[in-house]
Amino acid sequence: MLKISSAPHIFSPVNTRTLMGNVIIALIPAILAALLIFGFSALKVLLTSIAACVACEYLICRYLLKIPPTTGDYSAVITGILLGFNLPASIPLWMILIGAFVAIGITKMAYGGLGKNLFNPALVGRVFLFVSFPQQMTTWPLPHPGDFFAPDVQTGATALGILKHLDGNSSSEALTKYSYSIDNMPNYLDMFLGNVGGSLGEVSAVALILGLFYMLYKKVITWHIPFYYLSTVFILTSIMWFYKETPDLDPVAHLLSGGLLLGAIFMATDYVTTPMTTKGKILFAIGCGILTVIIRIFSAYPEGVSFAILIMNAFVPLIDRWCIPRVYGTGRK
Amino acid sequence: MTKTFPIGGLHPQKHKLASELAIIDAGLPEYVSIPVKQHSGAPAKIVVAKGEKVKAGTLLAAADGIVSAPIHSSVSGEIVNIGLQEGLFGYDEEQITIKVEGNEYAQGIDTSDKIITEIPDDTEEIMQRIRNAGVVGMGGAGYPTPIKTTVPEGKKAEYLIVNGIECEPYLCADDRLMQEKAEEIIIGAKIINKLLGIQKAIIAIDENKPQAIEIMSRLTKRYIGVNVRTCKSKYPQGSEKQLITAITGREVPAAKRPIDIGCIVQNVGTVFAVYEAVMKKKPLFERIVTVSGDTAEKSANFRVRVGTPAEFLINKIGGMTDKTAEIIFGGPFMGTATVNLNTPVTKLTSGILLLSKKSTAKEPETACIRCGKCVDVCPQGLLPFEIARRARNNDFSQLMQLHARDCIECGSCAYTCPARIPLLDYCKISKAEAKKILKKQ
Numbered sequence: 001m002l003k004i005s006s007a008p009h010i011f012s013p014v015n016t017r018t019l020m021g022n023v024i025i026a027l028i029p030a031i032l033a034a035l036l037i038f039g040f041s042a043l044k045v046l047l048t049s050i051a052a053c054v055a056c057e058y059l060i061c062r063y064l065l066k067i068p069p070t071t072g073d074y075s076a077v078i079t080g081i082l083l084g085f086n087l088p089a090s091i092p093l094w095m096i097l098i099g100a101f102v103a104i105g106i107t108k109m110a111y112g113g114l115g116k117n118l119f120n121p122a123l124v125g126r127v128f129l130f131v132s133f134p135q136q137m138t139t140w141p142l143p144h145p146g147d148f149f150a151p152d153v154q155t156g157a158t159a160l161g162i163l164k165h166l167d168g169n170s171s172s173e174a175l176t177k178y179s180y181s182i183d184n185m186p187n188y189l190d191m192f193l194g195n196v197g198g199s200l201g202e203v204s205a206v207a208l209i210l211g212l213f214y215m216l217y218k219k220v221i222t223w224h225i226p227f228y229y230l231s232t233v234f235i236l237t238s239i240m241w242f243y244k245e246t247p248d249l250d251p252v253a254h255l256l257s258g259g260l261l262l263g264a265i266f267m268a269t270d271y272v273t274t275p276m277t278t279k280g281k282i283l284f285a286i287g288c289g290i291l292t293v294i295i296r297i298f299s300a301y302p303e304g305v306s307f308a309i310l311i312m313n314a315f316v317p318l319i320d321r322w323c324i325p326r327v328y329g330t331g332r333k
Numbered sequence: 334m335t336k337t338f339p340i341g342g343l344h345p346q347k348h349k350l351a352s353e354l355a356i357i358d359a360g361l362p363e364y365v366s367i368p369v370k371q372h373s374g375a376p377a378k379i380v381v382a383k384g385e386k387v388k389a390g391t392l393l394a395a396a397d398g399i400v401s402a403p404i405h406s407s408v409s410g411e412i413v414n415i416g417l418q419e420g421l422f423g424y425d426e427e428q429i430t431i432k433v434e435g436n437e438y439a440q441g442i443d444t445s446d447k448i449i450t451e452i453p454d455d456t457e458e459i460m461q462r463i464r465n466a467g468v469v470g471m472g473g474a475g476y477p478t479p480i481k482t483t484v485p486e487g488k489k490a491e492y493l494i495v496n497g498i499e500c501e502p503y504l505c506a507d508d509r510l511m512q513e514k515a516e517e518i519i520i521g522a523k524i525i526n527k528l529l530g531i532q533k534a535i536i537a538i539d540e541n542k543p544q545a546i547e548i549m550s551r552l553t554k555r556y557i558g559v560n561v562r563t564c565k566s567k568y569p570q571g572s573e574k575q576l577i578t579a580i581t582g583r584e585v586p587a588a589k590r591p592i593d594i595g596c597i598v599q600n601v602g603t604v605f606a607v608y609e610a611v612m613k614k615k616p617l618f619e620r621i622v623t624v625s626g627d628t629a630e631k632s633a634n635f636r637v638r639v640g641t642p643a644e645f646l647i648n649k650i651g652g653m654t655d656k657t658a659e660i661i662f663g664g665p666f667m668g669t670a671t672v673n674l675n676t677p678v679t680k681l682t683s684g685i686l687l688l689s690k691k692s693t694a695k696e697p698e699t700a701c702i703r704c705g706k707c708v709d710v711c712p713q714g715l716l717p718f719e720i721a722r723r724a725r726n727n728d729f730s731q732l733m734q735l736h737a738r739d740c741i742e743c744g745s746c747a748y749t750c751p752a753r754i755p756l757l758d759y760c761k762i763s764k765a766e767a768k769k770i771l772k773k774q
Contacts, residue, residue, distance in 0.1 A: 002672040003658055006758050008744030009693050010345065010502070010665040016699050016751045073699060115700040115752075187425075276705035276718070325340065325714040327736040328574060329587040 008270055020074035022218045026082050026211035027266070033194050033204035037143040038089035048093045050080030052100030060109045075114050079103055082122035085201020085262060086306070087129070090141045099125040119313045120273045123306045130306070140197035144327035167327025182263060191256040202262040205255075211264045221269045225285040229264040230255060234316055260292065273313045277308050280316075280323035287312045335540055338575035339567035341642050341712035343742035343745050345568055345666075347541060351505040356513055358636050359622075359649060361436060365408050365427040365640030367393060368420060371679040372467075372475040374400030376427060385412050390439030390616050394615050396464070396686040402477045403467040404429075407618035407638035409437035421662055421669055421676050428677070430639070430645050448516050452524055452611070459524060459611050467617050467680075468612030472496060472571070472600035473663065475578070477680045478607065481597060484530045490529040491595035494580055495522050496547060497538040498564055498571035501664025504684045506621040508602045509634045511538065511545035518601055521608035525599060532558040535580055536576050536601075541566040568666065569743040573598045575712050587739050602683075617680055624650050626687035628657040631648035635679050643685050644674035658690035665693075667746045699752045707756055713739050717746035721759035729766045737763035738771070763769050 001328040034042040057076040061069040083103050087096065109220030113116040132138045186196040196202025201208075217220045249257070259267075268274060268288050275284050288308045295304030357641035370376035377394030387406040387765065393405040406594045409546075425537035438444055453459055460479055484490045485582040497517065504768045511518060522534040525537040536553065538546050540563055553559045564570050564579050569656040574585050576598060591598055602620060609615040618639050625632035637646065643660065647653060654662075661668040661681055678685075707717040714737075720735050732738070740760045 001658070003693075004672055005659065005695060006670075006755065007668060007742075008666045008757060009659055009661055009668065009670060009688060010748065011695070011753065012343075012345075012749050012751070013753055014749075015753060016702055019702075019704070019751050059545055062469045070700075075702075086430045102636060109511070113700060115702045165610065185387075223439070271702045271704040274703075276703055276708050276716075278709070281705075324716060325708065327587065327739055327742060328578075328713040329584045330736065331738065 007053070016073050016075075019220055020078060022073060022220045023266075024081070026214040026218075026220070027078070027085075027193065027201075029207035030085065030201045030204060033207035034200040035148075037145050037203060037305070038141060038195050038200060039144055039148040041089040041141070044093065045087055045089055045091060045096060045200060046081065046084040048096045049084035049087070049100060049333055052097050053077070053080035053083065053104050056100050056104040057109065060105060061113075061238075065109070065113075070113055073114060075321060079108070079121045079125075080140050082201070083125045084105065085158075085266075086122060086126035086141050086199050086259065088137065088199055090139055091129075095129055095136060098132075099129045102128040115272050117272055118316070119310055120267055123267055123310050124275040124289050127306050127310065140199075142197055143195050143203070145195060159269065186253065188256065196257075198257075199259060199262075202259040205261050208261040208265050215265075215269075221279065222281070223283045224276065225269045226264045228282050228285035229268055229289050230260070232286050233292055235262060236290065236293040240293070254293075254296070258296070258303050259286055259305040263292075263309055264288075267305070268309050268312075273316060275316055275319045275323060276312075277309060277320070277323045277325055280319045281326070283323060284312050284316065285320055287315065335563045335565050336453070336537075337570060338578045338712055341710050341716055341745060342404055342567040342569065342575075343749060344566070345502055345748065347566070348502045348625075348627065348688065349541065350503065350544070351623050351634050352508055353613045354505070354509070354632060354634050355575060356509050356621055356634045356636055359638070359641060361408060361433050361638065362641050362645040364373045364413070364430055364432055364642070365638060366418060366430045366642065366675070366677045367404060367407065367640035368677065369394045369404050369427045369429065370680060371404065371467040371639070372402040372477055374398070374402070374477060377401060377404045379415060379427070379429065379647070381412055381415075381429070383412050383415055386410070387412060387431060388437045388439040389618060390442045392616075394665075396467075396477075400477060400480065402469050403465065403616075405467060406431060406439075407615040407617045407640050410434040418675075419673050421671055421679075423671075424639075425675075428640075433694045437732070442615045444615070449584040449612040450520055452520070452527060456528055459528060459567075462611045462614065463607055464617065466606070468603065468606045469680055470609050471602035471606060471620060471680060471683075472573075473487055473667065473681055473683070476600070478603055481599070482525055484529055485593060488592050490531050490597055491579075492581055492597070493522060493525055493529060493531060493534040494576060494596060494598045495534055495536040496573070496600045497536055497549070498575055498576060499542075499568070499621055500539060500568045500571040500681075501668075501683075503566045503625045503632075503667055503686050504623045504664050504764070505625075505632075505634055506683050508542045508545050509599055509623075510605055510621050511536075511542070512548055514605055515545075515548045515610045518604050519549075519552055519556050520612065521604035521606075522559055522599075523556065524607055524611050525597070525604065526558065527705060527741070529597060529655050534559045536561045536578055537564050537580055538562075539564045539566045539570055550751045560568065565619050568745065569741070572712065572741050572743055574741060581617045585735065620680060620765055622678055622682055624686075625682040625684065626657070626661075626689075628654045628689045630654065631636050639679055640677045642675045642677055644673070646678070646685055647674070647687065653687055656689045656691075657687045657719060659686075659688045659693045661686040661688060666748065667742065679704055695751070696753045698754055701752050701754060704751060706751065710745040710749045712743060712745065713741055715740060715760075716754040717760060718754075721754060724759040724763045724766075729763065729770070732763055732767040732770060733762070740764050740768040
């Protein structure tokens, strides 16, 4: 049977599902790192988060919108992994359900589903939990690499948390209780490998960077956003370090700590919530970098990445309007 | 140094299955059906009647006005029908059907392979021969060559670019022609040079044709002013605008023609046809057609008489298989699909492809994920997703701001789109709307 179709008659082998699948593959090193570092509790958090996100999208499609479920494109799986990555391993599982509902139900589906949302679903879910349950969201279990079933009883501070509490405003009791001491600052190697406290997916720099290279190799993303985001943070923190604004954390430690790598590689490169043109992507990434440094150093919050990306998400429609490519044969003599 | 255009483009799988296969004569079918419109412009006016005997090269229909081209018989035989038949695009079109008898040529046509290098002195005579031979742009547009080789008042030609880029997958017709008729093409370029009043010609060939580059480079040493330039193998490098930019660094201003920036681009097939028209007095009634595809049992490059039905060529390579899902006239990016096996080869048919269901499968469309890949690959710097989004909502208010009419219809956006949105269809709709708006003004 012959068929008629309009041109072009052939298509790139890459479709939405392949792209999303490649993102999931790129996330695998960080998933393994999380399991290795935080053990069984990490597995619980990730599985709950993924299941909750997928179920939420499925149920909304099926019973609320009454459309064929769009879960087959794997994007809800990615949101689930990324939401889990942004949570501490010790978080109560019911909170994850709330986070998943905010991420998928409110941030994504209420805006019209995949491709229509303005803000990064996983980040909105995280920030919602962060402002609702600050206690549980900032209690970081200490890493216990190798010991899969070790309980998460000990809690430690993150590098950025220590930094925030060394400004002299915290009571000495709190400082001791949460080990906010300069002596507890992790070294580069621990930060690079992930042997530090923090959210599930953000601790292991090496795993995230492996994922970055995979996505670049598979052409899922271009290098622009991670490069410009990280460079901006590096340059600004270098300047601040030089002028003693941030004496205890040098620029390299800034790059390796907190959610910066996770954000720059997986969150700020989300297609839906970032600009479409290369020029726009660069502008977006630089904006994220500036906001991250401002929030980290001058605000009350130790972490700036989530807020920085969400704030820049809001500028995306404007950036898309500004940064359009020059059309061939126009505007050049 | 290899040259290319600066923005957009992509690297599809080449599938040049026929690149090593020498051109062979397809032979004569029982009947040929010759459309009277095989060019852009007015259809030619029929000057023959049913029952008349014709020879290959006999004038069947004369050019009707300036933007038109004459049509010649491609075979000897008897005209058995003149009337409407389904054309390539599914619409009825006027075709002249000839029952093939023998293999005779009209008087004066030199059918030998002897290469003639003496270019006539009289440019008016040259132009007349090209016009009478019905030479049109064989790269796909079919614009009458005499108009394209006439420099308008007040304009100056600087570059003649011979387009040897065949960037569509599967097609090898131009590649083979360059390998086998290199000298004829160079002489053809010198003829056009003479018409344009310039000395230089650049033969642009893309990297994936090393033999053509080698042969052409060797021969051009003997012809002063003709040079070979290698371009990157990238789609759509063969597009006129993108080729001009790659070679000269200039851009054709929106809504202007290449001659406005001193450039003339001619496809190698056209240049060869110019050679044959001027030196051999042979009208354009046959061409090279690549018959290939991922479901073709074997591929071939045929020399085909215009009017030969597709089925005749398909049978020559072993016929369709169960897997054949689409028959394409032209390349897989810009070609036209047909289900009518009687569709005749025209002056513009560069290939007939038998593609599988697998390679032509249009997956169901999903939501735009704003990945920006359509913007990245557009060689014109357009925003295909935005043009499509508005066209879908019948919003044509921003067509001029979005430069919809600058779309070259290369299909890179629709090929790339991971959500399988038919971006090119929407761009074509928008382009048509933009033309309507311009007409009103």
